[in-house]
Amino acid sequence: MAKKQFLNHFLLAIGLLLICVFSYGLVANKLGYFLDDWYIIWTYRTFGVEKFLDFFKGDRPLFSYVYMVFIPLIKDSPLNWQLFAIFTKWLSGISLWCLLRLLMPKKDLSTFAITALFLVYPGFKFHHFAVMYSQNYAILAVYFLSHIFMILAIRNPKRRCVYTILAMILQFIGIAPMELYYGLELVRPILIFLELRDDTKPLKVQLTRSFKTWLPYLLVLFGFTLFRVGFGQLYSYQLGLVNQLKSDPISTIKQLAVIVFKALVDSIFNVWVDILRQFHAAIKSGNSIVVGVSVAAGLFALLLLFYSHRTNRTTDSRITSFWLPVLGVYIILVGMIPVLIAGLDIGLAFHNNRFLLHLSVGVCILIVSLVDLIIRQGYFRLVLLALLIGISIGANFIVGNEYKKAWEAQKYFFSQLTWRVPQIRPGTVLITPEVPFETYYSGTSLTAPLNIIYSPELNQNPIPYQMILAGSPQMKSMPELIPDQPIYRVSRAFNFQGNTSDMLVFEMPTRGCLQILSPSTNPQLYNNSRYAQLWEDLIKLSNLDRIVTNKPDAELPTRYFGSVPQRDWCYYYQKAALAEQSQQWTEIVSLYDRAKSEQLNPVSSRELLPFINAYFRTGEIKEALVLSENLLTEDSNFRFDLCRIIEDADLMNISQDREQMLKFLDELKCEGD
Known part of the structure; x- marks a missing residue:
């Protein structure tokens, strides 16, 4: 019985x-890691299990002993x-x-x-x-x-x-x-x-x-x-x-x-x-x-x-x-x-x-x-x-499945980041008001994969990179958003030292490709955002010189991320934006041709900007004008960006396709003839 x-x-x-x-x-x-899980695993990877005593100091000191039992068993x-x-x-x-x-x-x-x-x-x-x-x-x-x-x-x-x-x-x-x-x-x-x-x-x-x-x-x-x-x-x-x-x-x-x-x-x-x-x-x-x-x-x-x-x-x-x-x-x-x-x-x-x-x-x-x-x-x-x-x-x-979507969105974000930003100079802050998947990730938690990807051998403080979601409570410990302000942040077992002049400002839209912003980005693009003023303050501080362009792309560790997303439109866009930073105009045109041959199209017309710039620079005015019309049809605020491209490329007095160009300049109402 x-x-x-x-x-x-x-x-x-x-x-x-x-x-x-x-x-x-x-x-x-x-699935992968979410919120605190990321920097718990990062602590173990970087310092070993003993560091959990510091990790939970000032939070729940007795909890550290629980992690010291289980983390070495399950690892990462x-x-x-x-x-x-x-x-x-x-x-x-x-x-x-x-x-x-x-x-x-x-x-x-x-x-x-x-x-x-x-x-x-x-x-x-x-x-x-x-x-x-x-x-x-x-x-x-x-x-x-x-x-x-x-x-x-x-x-x-x-x-x-x-x-x-x-x-x-x-x-x-x-x-x-x-x-x-x-x-x-x-x-x-x-x-x-x-x-x-x-x-x-x-x-x-x-x-x-x-x-x-x-x-x-x-x-x-x-x-x-x-x-x-x-x-x-x-x-x-x-x-x-x-x-x-x-x-x-x-x-x-x-x-x-x-x-x-x-x-x-x-x-x-x-x-x-x-x-x-x-x-x-x-x-x-x-x-x-x-x-x-x-x-x-x-x-x-x-x-x-x-x-x-x-x-x-x-x-x-x-x-x-x-x-x-x-x-x-x-x-x-x-x-x-x-x-x-x-x-x-x-x-x-x-x-x-x-x-x-x-x-x-x-x-x-x-x-x-x-x-x-x-x-x-x-x-x-x-x-x-x-x-x-x-x-x-x-x-x-x-x-x-919601967690799965958030994990895939975060993985896609970091994939695009490595395509656009091969390496980053130490002491850099990546900052944005918000990301679409922030329900499951904080700026502090995203700092973990950022450092794992760009500094895989890290084993000591200070950490080289910091992620800030400026629309979150993280900003309470940030200095005023003006140039040359020191940044010192302590987060559990980690500390970071940087400067407001050493920041990369980015936007991760719900639809479309990751945008690494420059000081010349038009802040009017964000007029309808609840963080409009914050965007304006941040854009002025974005420093593209923090990107190291002449080294191989950082890689997402398969141990954590599994298979990375296949090359899609955003891959070609990010590589074009990177090439634009180095003024490799023929390479950008080649990237656009390859994307079109694979029948890939932009999600947002904004992603045409580096290709428009390259077509203007290489003298392919007709192609540039066609793409420009597509861009302006979506949002007239991009007039500012097109005017900047034309001004930088000294296209006001070209002889090739002059009639079409003058008509286009008249529509843009840029300064000059």
Whole structure:
């Protein structure tokens, strides 16, 4: 009997792993690094694992030891990290499942359904930040394990001391490195009380006994709290809520109530509305495969739920069905505590949904228990739970594809950069107000691949290159945007020294090729941008002399980027822009001819400028005028650039095709005849 039960649980555990693979693994081999993952890997590559002590100093100092354990094991393979994130997510689910089965041994279906839904909860969209969140999952698995040993200590008096010590150690590992699970400690005394509950004894006796059992864990919690408050300067997240309560308690409490209510609504209800929007957008854009993924995942989930339902026993357990929804809401509320104390928001907005990871435990308990209470017909219950799991997996597949698009966009950006900028002089800042993929990348994170590509042998500070997104908070630590201002930046383990006169300004449009801007770029092109003034200030400071044009192109390491994009129109455009910088006019004409022979065309007519310049310079006026007309048809603001080209090339008094040229000059209204 025990052997058969073990086999059943083993098969269900494998089923949970397959659910994780369905949810996150279908795009795992097509992803790279995002946000903090990039400079975590860069730190390891540049300095080794010991530097993580400095990396997390002033942020979460105890978190460094977690990375020092796992980074040397997985190293710097993007695919390995994606697979490791799936594995650790599964481990956290298995740990939760074991805990739930200890607490509710007679509710096989409910415990399995809660675990399955937790593993694929669609409100949390940070899974593919695999380096960061594989550590979080591992800590969460350990944290659940601390509760398991706590329950075992209560049930096994002979081993109580050993199990309690193990539980306390795992408790500390669970709350200290990143403190995200700190609020869940208030669930522990509830579980202790439920485990020790004895209706034959007075409530006071039960509460006293529960408090005594909780006391060792309370000491760990109290000790860490003292450390966190006493050494708050070691952490980047300060106790913002405390200061707000002191200065304006009534307003702060009102604001807090709004945040909590919104977080409850978002995590429990709006998350499913958001899924419908995701599905509608995906199907409308032609991504109908998401329906197939959801149906297949839902059917598989139904099979697993049916299998777990076969042995489901509905007799009462320590936690009755009536109290489960209450417990779920309580877990959600106390889980918010560390986030609220830090003064942060919780919700479905991208940078706020990361805090839904641990809240999803309570959400899933609430949802499954409500389904259990409301729908009494067993098979209808199975179908509804399978539907929720299936559409959650489909939603995660959609999110995974968004990450894939962002990764491809970032890879294409750096490919174009190496085509246009073969090498860069050390001490250079690459700066732009924004990039299309900045949801998944900050300027700090993009600094990592920039240096990996252009300084692959780097092993010391200061770093040679810095990426700045000027529309982001990075600008708070930048000097005034005027010439010859020193720049000194410290970011975790790295520091950079530069100057505002040593900057390359670029634009990465949503459609079209990367633009490396020169001081002669017309700022009126950006009049409709929300960063119009910033563009004007930056353009004046762009220094093309920072580009080293006479060395081989830097290369994107295949270890991180895989295969690079094939040569397309933007390749020929970037090479033409580079040749224009060196005044290689015949080479530019040759590049245009090759692009046309391959039937490649510009996405934006702006990309015709270096070819127009080359045709004018080589005396092919007719071709230059045809391309110029195409350019002006798209945007009359390019009149400025064409006038500059004509003036620089001294074309005001040419004799060849003079009539056409004079007509064109009249239309442009450039100075001169």
